[in-house]
Amino acid sequence: MLTAVMVLYSCQQPSNELTDADRNSIKEEIKKVTYSIYESGNRKDLVQLYSNFSDKTTGIFSGTIMESWEQHKQQAPNFFESQKELVYKIENMSVDVLSRDAAVCYGKYTMTATDTAGTTINTNPAWTYVFTKEKDKWKIIHFHISDTPKE
Secondary structure, three states, rough: OOOOOOOOOOOOOOOOOOOOOHHHHHHHHHHHHHHHHHHHHOOOOOOHHHHHHHOOOOEEEEOOOOOOHHHHHHHHHHHOOOHHHHEEEEEOOOOOOOEEEEEEEEEEEEEEEEEEEOOOOOOOOOEEEEEEEEOOEEEEEEEEEEEOOOO
């Protein structure tokens, strides 16, 4: 006697497609990290600010390619320490979700800085941050900040 056994199993793999809910959740996470960066700048808290960046971060400031992330982190404290008052304010922000572990955030912000000599600088740059997921945390892997042209 011949017995036939039928085994059914699913070959379906988990979908890598993002739902609208996934995209919205990632957008909110990215916005939260971005606001944290600017709030840390206002407090001149470089430890908290830099915790949002990858150790492999690259960057461009108004057309100048940053030499290295380590060099930038060594130079930045001089600027922050020389400011009596520092105010960053996000004017607008957009987030494009590329995948479960990549997103681009961009927008414009204002910065008002008054140094210890009383000199005030007002700028209104645009920025782009490229985020990746590292050990379940969103980190900036690349940024580009450029001055807004004078009108």
